[in-house]
Amino acid sequence: MTSASPAQRSLLAARRWRAWEPLLWLAAFAAPLLLPSHALIVNEIAIVALFAVSLDLVLGYTGIVSLGHAAFFGMGAYSAALFAKYVMPDPLVGLAVGIAAATVLGALFSVTIQRGSDLTRLMVTLGAALILLELANKLDWLTGGADGLQGVIMGPLLGRFEFGLSGRTAAWYSLTVLLVLFFLARRLVESPLGATFKAIRDNRLRAMAIGIPVGSRLAVSYTLAAGLAGAAGALLAQTTGFASLDLFEFHRSADVMLMLVVGGTGWLYGGVAGAVVFKLMQDALSAMTPQYWTFWLGLFLVVLVLVGRDRLIRPWTWFGKGRRP
Amino acid sequence: MLTILFDGIAYGMLLFILAVGLAVTMGLMNFINLAHGAFAMAGGYITVLLMQRLDVPFLWCLPLAFAGAGLLGAVLERTLYRPLYHKPHLDQVLFSIGLAFMAVAATDYFMGSTQQIIQLPEFLRGRTELGTGDWTLGMGHYRLFIIAVCAALTVGLQYVLARTRFGSRLRASVDDQRVAAGLGINVNVVFLSTFAFGSGLAGLGGALGAEVLGLDPTFPLKFIIYFLVVVAVGGTSSITGPLLAALMLGIADVAGKYYIPKLGAFIVYSLMILILIWRPQGLFVRNGGKA
Numbered sequence: 164m165t166s167a168s169p170a171q172r173s174l175l176a177a178r179r180w181r182a183w184e185p186l187l188w189l190a191a192f193a194a195p196l197l198l199p200s201h202a203l204i205v206n207e208i209a210i211v212a213l214f215a216v217s218l219d220l221v222l223g224y225t226g227i228v229s230l231g232h233a234a235f236f237g238m239g240a241y242s243a244a245l246f247a248k249y250v251m252p253d254p255l256v257g258l259a260v261g262i263a264a265a266t267v268l269g270a271l272f273s274v275t276i277q278r279g280s281d282l283t284r285l286m287v288t289l290g291a292a293l294i295l296l297e298l299a300n301k302l303d304w305l306t307g308g309a310d311g312l313q314g315v316i317m318g319p320l321l322g323r324f325e326f327g328l329s330g331r332t333a334a335w336y337s338l339t340v341l342l343v344l345f346f347l348a349r350r351l352v353e354s355p356l357g358a359t360f361k362a363i364r365d366n367r368l369r370a371m372a373i374g375i376p377v378g379s380r381l382a383v384s385y386t387l388a389a390g391l392a393g394a395a396g397a398l399l400a401q402t403t404g405f406a407s408l409d410l411f412e413f414h415r416s417a418d419v420m421l422m423l424v425v426g427g428t429g430w431l432y433g434g435v436a437g438a439v440v441f442k443l444m445q446d447a448l449s450a451m452t453p454q455y456w457t458f459w460l461g462l463f464l465v466v467l468v469l470v471g472r473d474r475l476i477r478p479w480t481w482f483g484k485g486r487r488p
Numbered sequence: 489m490l491t492i493l494f495d496g497i498a499y500g501m502l503l504f505i506l507a508v509g510l511a512v513t514m515g516l517m518n519f520i521n522l523a524h525g526a527f528a529m530a531g532g533y534i535t536v537l538l539m540q541r542l543d544v545p546f547l548w549c550l551p552l553a554f555a556g557a558g559l560l561g562a563v564l565e566r567t568l569y570r571p572l573y574h575k576p577h578l579d580q581v582l583f584s585i586g587l588a589f590m591a592v593a594a595t596d597y598f599m600g601s602t603q604q605i606i607q608l609p610e611f612l613r614g615r616t617e618l619g620t621g622d623w624t625l626g627m628g629h630y631r632l633f634i635i636a637v638c639a640a641l642t643v644g645l646q647y648v649l650a651r652t653r654f655g656s657r658l659r660a661s662v663d664d665q666r667v668a669a670g671l672g673i674n675v676n677v678v679f680l681s682t683f684a685f686g687s688g689l690a691g692l693g694g695a696l697g698a699e700v701l702g703l704d705p706t707f708p709l710k711f712i713i714y715f716l717v718v719v720a721v722g723g724t725s726s727i728t729g730p731l732l733a734a735l736m737l738g739i740a741d742v743a744g745k746y747y748i749p750k751l752g753a754f755i756v757y758s759l760m761i762l763i764l765i766w767r768p769q770g771l772f773v774r775n776g777g778k779a
Contacts, residue, residue, distance in 0.1 A: 228578055275761055279768025281577040282520060286720040287764050289713065290757045297754045413709065417585050424582055458593030464586025468579045469571065 188342060195334040202330040208442045209337035210398045215422045215434030216341075216348055217391030222420070223428030224352050225384040226364030228281050230416050231292030232392055234272070237410035239265040239393025240400035241299060241306060244315045247401065252318035254326075258340065258397045265393020266386055273382035273389075289413070296411035311407030315400065326402065333402035340398055341435075344391055349431055351387065360384050364429075421464060490625040492746050493739060498631035500738025501638035502700060504731050506693035507715040508645065509561075509686020515724030516662045516682055517573050522584035524690055524715055525708030526591035531557040531691025532698040532707065533595065536604045546609050550637075550695055557691020562684035569683065570676075588708045595705040604703045634696055641689070645727055658682060717760050723770025733771065 191209075195202040214236055221227045243261035247254075275287040299306045306312055319325045324332045351357050359380050362370040371377050400406045409415070418441070426437025444463075448456040510524040531553035538544040538552060568587075572580055608630055616632075618625045649655040660668040661678050669675045694703070701711065714737065722733030737756060744755040763771060 222578070228581065230581070275765055279764060282514070282716075282720055283764050283768045285520065285577075285581065286716055287761050289716070290761045290764075293713065294754060294757045294761070297757070301754070413713075420582065424578075428578075455593045455597055457589045458597070461586040461589030461591075461593065464582050465568070465590070468575070468583035468586070469568070 191338055192335065195331045199331065202334045204442060204446065206330050206334040206337050206402055208438050209334065209341045210395050210402070211419065211422060211442060212435040212438035213337075213341045213344060213398070214392055214395035214419050215426070215438050216345060216431055217388045217395060217434075218419050218423050219428060219431060219434045220348060220352070220360075220384055220388040220391065222423060223430065223433065224357065224364060225360045225381060227276055227288075227381065227385065228285055229276075229288040230285050230413070230420070231288035231290070232388075232419055233411050233413070233415040234288075234292040234295045235265040235269055235389040235392035236396040236399075236415065236419075237292075237295060237299065237406075238268050238389075239396030240406045240410050241312065241396075242393075243397035244312050244400040244404075244406040245305070247317055248312070248315050252316055254317055254320050254336065254401050257317075257401060258394060261397025261400070262390050262394045265396065266390035268393075269386040269389020270382070273385040276385055277378045277381050289416075292411055292413070292416060296408060299408055299411060306406075309408060311405060311409075313405065315404045315406070317401050317404060326404075330402070337398045337402060340394060344394055345431065345435070348391065352431065356380075356383070361429075421460070424467065491627075492743050494625060494627055495631060496739030496742035497735060498628075498634050498738070499700065499742055500735035501635050501642075502693060502697045503714055503718055503738055504734035505638050505641060506690050506697065506711070507718040507734060508727060508730055509683075509689045510715050511719045511722065511724050511727065511730040512658075512662075512682055512686050514719055516658070517679060519569070519573060520577055520580045520584065521569075522581060522712055522716075523587035523591065523708065524584075524687075525710075525712040526588055527557045527561055527687040528690040528694030528697070528711070529591065529595065529703070529705075529707040530560055531688075531694035532703040533599060533604070534691065535695040535698060536606060536703065539607065546606070550692060553695035554688040554692040557694070558684045558688025560691075561687025562680060564687075565680055565683040570679075573679075588712065591708055592705050599705065601705055604698065606698045606703075608699060630699065634700070637696065641692075642727070642731060649727060654678075654681075717756070719770075721760060721763055721771055729770060 191205075194205045198205075214232070217235075218229065218232050221229050221232070239261035242264035243257040246257045246260045251257075272287075272291045275291065276284050279287075300308055303309075317326055320332060320336055324336075326332050326336075352360065359370065359375045362373075362375055363377055363380055367377060396410060399410075422437035422441040423434050424437070425440050426433035426435065445456065445460075448459050452459070506528050507524075509527070510521060513519055513521055513524075534553045534556045535546075535549040538549045539546065544552070564587075568583075572583055611629070614629045616627050616629065618627070649658065657668070657673050657678055660671070660673060661675050665675055694707070697703075701707075717737055718730050718734045721737070722730035724730075740759060741753070741756050744753075748755070
């Protein structure tokens, strides 16, 4: 296999490492060292970036409009927190438990998204998140109800590194998990399986006609994404030592969708970029107007859509006829 | 037990009035408008303001709420919504969530985040009991009033849709926009007036429901889920579908909260998911339309 055909080469080129990628990740890992006071926000950004990457699998690569992705985020968070509280405080095992729980939940709910139109899917995903919110609220003997799950104490990472108050360990932990899962997700979307996801997104009918089992592929994508979202949730619960009903709330699903859209769908770095922009923006805006920052968020969304999603991140198309790249 | 049924019907009627505009716009323009609750909230706040600041009687506030929300809807349709009809659903969802966020924050800013209370006039406050024992039917007068208003509106809507020239134009545009436009129907005007009317109805529902549902700045986000359930379960191709769905939802919600308070809203959501797995296009779908 020395001479690859042009088609093969173009397919393979998409999965090759770019020169800027290691630099980006190095910068990310250096951030907690260089800006020690901002380690906490680096941690948060890494977590929501992972969450956005997970939604990208569903929305950007498979074309399922989901307004209830927080269901899996919360599931991962609660199961990791409960595991740490009642079974053992080791973070890595807890992370695995969180991922597993969210994956199982995703497999269960993947039945619901296989049929119907966008509206139906919007509703069932939203309904799934609401059901979990109600469950977490009512099962207060287990989850602490509206007070949240308190008293979660995490053990040291790998038995050595304590989660200190500075949040530096937490930031590196989340970044590492993000890195690993990001490249797994990238393997997935560049694989033949990932190609079938994209085929389904682009044209369901034709995908079916060339023999792609659409229903089961949708289920696979949804389940895997649920696992990723669960990992993000578990990270959040572990690094903050807290899980509350807020994790399942509607605004969390909406926020992550916004992040993904800001960064660009159908591109894994889109989720990461969106998370960075969104978190920094949130930080700045809520420092200025703590109570009303959702107004500016809403305005931003409206403008974003009216201008056009793909044009906002490409300023050179603002003037003139806007030649499509 | 009959009382619960009665309350459920009143609640369901209210939900229907709130959601019917959404059902029509969604069926007509294939537009997923998550900001619909904002129009309902506008109607509610118009009523509150008129009553508290200007001492307008409650009954006069209702048509004003309708007109105010309808006007708001017309302006927004013309300026913001129209460019988005042919965008993908994701864009529509983002746009309307953005609008809803803005409405919530703006209301919070201008009106404060406390729950608003509406002073009902004297004749709507009482309660009548009929029958005895298990079959007691306790009817709050206000709920009776809601049912009467909503039933009258439903009959009126059905008449307009089924019998008038405008109704047939509307149905034609819902079924196939391009052919309707080709036949000389001014689809844009049909859209505009329908959107305004649907928003107006939502405003009226918000005004009527302020006492029952509670009115605070998070109203659009809290109740949009219920509206969407009504639309998704009822289907968008007729108004009887959403009506039955709204009644079912109202009764199920009230009965669920009364008999099994521990489960709360759980039942409604699970029921919705099951129905949507079973019939993804909604329970009551008319054949022949372009779904």
